[in-house]
Amino acid sequence: MTYIKLGLGATTLALIVIVSLWTPTRHDGYVKRCFSWPAILLASPVPLLVPLSAWRGFRAVQDRREVARFLYALSWFVLCYIGLEISVFPMMVPHAITIWQAPSPHDSRMLLLVGALVPVPVILCYTAYADWVFRGKVTERTSDHGTRVRRALLRRRRLPAWVAAA
Numbered sequence: 001m002t003y004i005k006l007g008l009g010a011t012t013l014a015l016i017v018i019v020s021l022w023t024p025t026r027h028d029g030y031v032k033r034c035f036s037w038p039a040i041l042l043a044s045p046v047p048l049l050v051p052l053s054a055w056r057g058f059r060a061v062q063d064r065r066e067v068a069r070f071l072y073a074l075s076w077f078v079l080c081y082i083g084l085e086i087s088v089f090p091m092m093v094p095h096a097i098t099i100w101q102a103p104s105p106h107d108s109r110m111l112l113l114v115g116a117l118v119p120v121p122v123i124l125c126y127t128a129y130a131d132w133v134f135r136g137k138v139t140e141r142t143s144d145h146g147t148r149v150r151r152a153l154l155r156r157r158r159l160p161a162w163v164a165a166a
Contacts, residue, residue: 005061005069013054016080020047023087027095030087039086046083050076 024030034043057072088094092102103109 002061002064006058009054009058009061009073012076013050016050016076019080020050020083023084033089034087043083043086046079046086050079050083053079 024034033039053072053075057069060068060072090098092099
């Protein structure tokens with residue numbers, strides 16, 4: 001299973017490289033924003049941090065550290081999004097609408113704000129309450145449900161042997 005994860009990670013990294021090399025060729029403004037002198041200082045950390053987080057993420061997969069693996073995958077997403085925003089800034093819709101032309105009218109934004117002020121705190125309070133109620137109830141010993149199901153299905157010969165090894 002580790003080899004599948006590493007292969008999927010390598011495929012994702014290859015696609016990141018392809019999109020990163022392809023994006024500046026789409027428009028001359030992208031090249032100016034990414035490779036001109038003051039802008040390159042802002043843009044350069046992204047291509048330097050992606051290989052670093054990839055290397056650390058692959059190490060986390062090999063060492064079977066789930067939280068670290070998740071955080072490095074999340075860092076890929078954030079770095080890719082930052083790189084995309086650096087290349088297209090200040091356009092929201094490329095070559096058509098800037099970030100200053102895009103906002104909706106003030107009344108619409110106020111309606112959305114009021115509509116979010118009630119459900120967001122309710123959701124946060126409910127999540128905090130559920131975490132409080134279930135604290136300490138799940139331990140390492142009681143959380144192996146997936147392992148037991150896999151073993152039972154393997155005994156019934158409904159799962160291939162390589163799935164049980166995961």
